[in-house]
Amino acid sequence: MVELNSPVKIESNASPEVARFLQSERNRPQHTLEHQTEDGGFSVKKMMQALQSHFSNTSDISNEIAEMVEAQVEMRTRELFRQANYDALTHLPNRAYFNTTLEQLVVKAQDTETEFGLLFLDLDGFKAVNDTLGHQAGDELLRNVSARLMSAVREGDIVSRLGGDEFVVLLADVTDKELIEGVSQRIIREVSRPYWINRNDVEISTSIGISRYPLDGKTSAELVDHADQALYVSKHSGRRTYRFYDEVAEQVISPKHVLVNRLHAAVENGDIEAVFEPQIDLTSGGIVGASITAKWNEPEIGNPYLANWIEMLNESQAGYTIGAWLMDSGLYYLQQWQKYNDAIMVSIPVIDALWQQEDLVTVLNERFASYGILASQVQLEFTVQSLNEHEALHEVLNALTTAGYQITLSDVGKSPLDLSSLALLNLQELKLNRDWLQSTMATEKGQKWVQALVQMAKSLDICVIATGVETTEEAQQYQVMGCSMAQGDNWSAPVDAKKLQQTIQQQLPVIA
Incomplete structure (x- = not known):
């Protein structure tokens, strides 16, 4: 869990209702024990x-x-034991089992001075299958891949699924490099054979990164990290191949790969902070809401806000952590601000890893109820890109709408807008992408396109929000076009919760 120096974390590392739940769980065994002692026990x-x-x-x-x-x-x-140690989809050992086994194997290898190999692999082309044929087809493909992996390794080797399309193989008591190559070649050959999934021919392949103990590392963390880096080089060497870490260690590691590792560290260390960008009513000039985002002060990414490193986050294992934390933070602060302005609203981005959880409506219902927030008081933001890339998101959005949640489609203009898919959704807001607006508004023809988009939305009773507004003149131009709200440096850059609350309390129309 990300720990920040904010009111969300002052009283506890968990949200209030989680703390209460944990407290009740702590107390319950004690009460039970006292009862059992009195009646002689069971x-x-x-x-x-x-x-x-x-x-x-x-x-x-x-x-x-x-x-x-x-x-x-x-x-x-x-x-x-099965639930804790085995993957429910493929029935292979899961990440927890793999980590425990790898630690034990390292200790054994140290004591016996033996060697072993670790293969880290993922599937080339899996995402396209998942997006094109749907998650059910993707799940069936993963089950088929798991069976082929088991058939390709030796008896006694351990195949684990880490999550998504990532797998690892532990080859114990291996000193022969040629043996590891033979296993890797069999895996690539078997996994890359065509599949028949839901009456569709499916073709994927795999790439493998290999680390060896003790040559490439003497701890489990080193071995996994080095195998992962070798996998990266393998995928960028033409795919459907394998690479040993000791052979590619001197090659330049992708700056993106390094940044992903830094992002993991930043999440673990609590270096990501929640900030809010005020949303302004273009008619009254007053603050009517705030858009929460995450800020990561990493020099190499330039702009520190979430939109500029969301793709890295979606590719990392930290996506759900950040997504859940943003949701809790937005609800917590909205609860505080409504004491001063009960009409204030908060827009919260819903990261892919969060909406892809099972039964999202139930999860959100519980979170909202715990903070005393109504579904109608929050705008849940989903990007056009996610809508285009994930067919399953349409069903999720319709379920949320049925449950009474308000939906905002953000980054409009950055990715192609499929009007036929929008006709099947019930949206309350369109948020225009900042960069797209700035480039499109630079020409007269572009302005007409923006005007047409705004008018189309208004005819459907959809509110349009302009972002990245830098001057009063721009704000007035968007108001004339029909935009209801706007946000940007003309009023305020994203600020911390304390400063925004002070402004709300003072009932100022803008942030000074």
Whole structure:
């Protein structure tokens, strides 16, 4: 969980309702223990004795029931172990199992002075299949790939699914580089054979990065990181191939790869902060809402705000963490600000990793209820790019609308707008992309296109928000065109929650 120096984290590292839940869970075992101590405690033996007394005409019933109870306990224990250590989709060992096994293998190799190999691989072309044929087809493809991986490795080798289309293979007691090459070649050959998924021919391939203990690292973290870096080089060497880390270590690692690693570290260290950009009513000039975003002060990305590193975030394992944190932060501060202005609203970006969770409506219902916020008081932002790339998002948006949530389509203009798909959605806001606006408004013809887009939205009762507004003249021009709201440096750059709250309390029309 990201920890920040903000009111969200002052009282606890968890949100208030989570803290209450944890507190109740902490207290419950103690109460139970006290109760059990008073009445002598529970045991299967006592239950058997009570049943034996009740069914005194059957001398062996307690043994039968005891065996049934033990069988149920054993079955439940196995089920809990399976859920904790195996991937529900492919039934392969999961990330937790892999991490534990790798740690044990490192210790064993240290003690016995043996060697082993780690193969890190992902699927070339998987995203296209997932987006084109849908998530069900993607899941079926992953199950087929898992079976082929198992058939390609040796008996005793461990194949794990880390998540998404990422897999790892542990080759224990391997000193022969040619043996590792042979396994890698079999994996590439098997995975790259055509598939028949939902009556469609599907072709993908795989690339592999390889690290070896102790040559490429003496800790589990080093081995995984180096295999990942070798995978990156492999994918950019033509794909459908493999690379050993020791052979590519001197090659230049992608700046993007380095940035992704820095992003992981920033999330873990709490170096990402929540900031708010005021949203202005172009008619009254007053603040009517705020758009929350994340700010990462990383010199190499230039602009520090979320939109400029969202693609990296979506490709990383930190997407859900940031997405859930932004949602909680937006709801928390909205709860505080509505004490001063009950009409204020907050727009919250919904990151891909967040909306892709199962039963998003239930999750949001619980979060909103815990803060006392109504669905109609928040704008949930989804980008045009996500809508274009993920067919499943249409169903999610319709489910949210049915549940009473307000939907904003953001970054309009940055990606192609499919009007046929928009006709199937119920949108409340369109947020025009800043860069697109600046370039389009530079010509008279471009201005006519913006005007036409705004008028189309207005005819559908959809509010249009202009972003990146830098001057009063621009604000007036957008107002004449029919934009209802705007945000940008003309009023304020994104500010922290404390400064925005001060402005709301003072009921100023703009931030000084």
